[in-house]
Amino acid sequence: GENVGLHLPTLSVQEGDNSIINCAYSNSASDYFIWYKQESGKGPQFIIDIRSNMDKRQGQRVTVLLNKTVKHLSLQIAATQPGDSAVYFCAEMGSNYKLTFGKGTLLTVNP
Amino acid sequence: GAGVSQSPSNKVTEKGKDVELRCDPISGHTALYWYRQRLGQGLEFLIYFQGNSAPDKSGLPSDRFSAERTGESVSTLTIQRTQQEDSAVYLCASSSRTGLGGYGYTFGSGTRLTVV
Numbered sequence: 429g430e431n432v433g434l435h436l437p438t439l440s441v442q443e444g445d446n447s448i449i450n451c452a453y454s455n456s457a458s459d460y461f462i463w464y465k466q467e468s469g470k471g472p473q474f475i476i477d478i479r480s481n482m483d484k485r486q487g488q489r490v491t492v493l494l495n496k497t498v499k500h501l502s503l504q505i506a507a508t509q510p511g512d513s514a515v516y517f518c519a520e521m522g523s524n525y526k527l528t529f530g531k532g533t534l535l536t537v538n539p
Numbered sequence: 540g541a542g543v544s545q546s547p548s549n550k551v552t553e554k555g556k557d558v559e560l561r562c563d564p565i566s567g568h569t570a571l572y573w574y575r576q577r578l579g580q581g582l583e584f585l586i587y588f589q590g591n592s593a594p595d596k597s598g599l600p601s602d603r604f605s606a607e608r609t610g611e612s613v614s615t616l617t618i619q620r621t622q623q624e625d626s627a628v629y630l631c632a633s634s635s636r637t638g639l640g641g642y643g644y645t646f647g648s649g650t651r652l653t654v655v
Contacts, residue, residue, distance in 0.1 A: 436579055464646075471543075471630055471646030472582070517581065525570060525634070526595060527644060529582040 436515060438534040447505040447537075451518030451530045456499060458520035462527070463492060463503045466515045475503070475516075505535075513537045541565075543647035545631050551653045552621055560616040560650045564633030571614050572644060573606055574630045582630065588614060621654045628652070 441447050453461065459480040464472035478485045478492045478501075485492050491504040501518045515534050519527040544563040552558050564571050573585040584598035588608040599605070603621075608614035618625055628651050632644035 436581075462644075469648075471632075471648050473646070474644075524595070525589065526584065526587050527572070528584065529574075531581045 436532050436534045438536065440536045440538060441508050443508060443510060443537055443539050445508055447503075447508045447512070447535060449503045449505075449516050449533045449535065451501040451503075451533075453499050453501060453518065453520040453530065454528070455520060455522055456496075458522050458528075460521040461492070461494060461501055462519045462521070463490075463501075464517045464519060464529075465512075466517065466532070468514075472517060508535075508537050510537045510539055543631055543633050543645050545629075545647035545650050547650055548648065549651045549653075551655060554623060554654055555620055557617065557619045558621055558652060560618075560629050560652070562614045562616070562631030562633075562647060564612070564614070564631070565635075565645055567611070568633035568635050568645075569611050570634040570644075571608055571611075572632045572634070573614070573616050574632070575600075576628045576630055576649070578627070585616070585629075618652075621652075623654045626652055626654045 462477045463475040465475050466472040476487045476490050476492050478494050483494050489506045493502045505512055513536055515532045517532045518530045521527050546561045569590045571588045574582040575585055576582050586599055586606045587595040603619045606616045628649040630646055630649045632646045634644045
């Protein structure tokens with residue numbers, strides 16, 4: 429179930445560096461995964477998704493890696509920019525189409 | 540509309556009062572979800588509607604919480620006898636579940652509820 433009650437982990441990087449945000453998911457039967465970005469005062473926005481039959485997917489400046497053996501997802505952001513500062517959530521979807529979200533990671537990009 | 544619309548965007552209410560939050564999903568989206576997000580925390584699932592199927596209410600925290608949706612249109616989340624612990628942002632999302640472009644949800648901007 430949802431894990432609420434804990435403050436968000438944080439990641440601080442320098443502008444131009446690459447960022448890696450990690451996420452552990454709970455359900456080995458989940459077959460679809462999504463990364464969301466949430467800026468202050470806004471709802472989460474879709475970044476990139478990946479199905480369980482893949483282990484890597486690339487977008488523009490972002491890459492998602494999936495390791496089903498250890499139930500681990502990561503989001504890599506290349507050449508991180510100040511506009512990338514936000515909270516990043518991973519989410520997993522099972523056969524019932526319901527998304528379960530991870531705790532989120534606060535990314536801060538220092539100029 | 541072009542996106543998921545939620546109203547009101549902000550709501551301040553006195554402890555013990557009832558509140559009603561509204562969500563207008565993207566037209567044609569069959570699935571609608573409500574989540575709660577406390578300050579600085581993750582998204583907590585509340586309830587899920589899919590077409591005319593019975594809703595998945597497994598995330599509702601107490602019987603003070605209820606939600607309705609008529610067909611594939613507007614949904615309302617009602618919180619009765621509000622408590623200070625109900626203060627949070629309530630997010631709504633909808634999804635087409637067509638398989639095209641993935642199953643990603645589109646979120647609204649949320650309703651920030653403050654119980655005083």
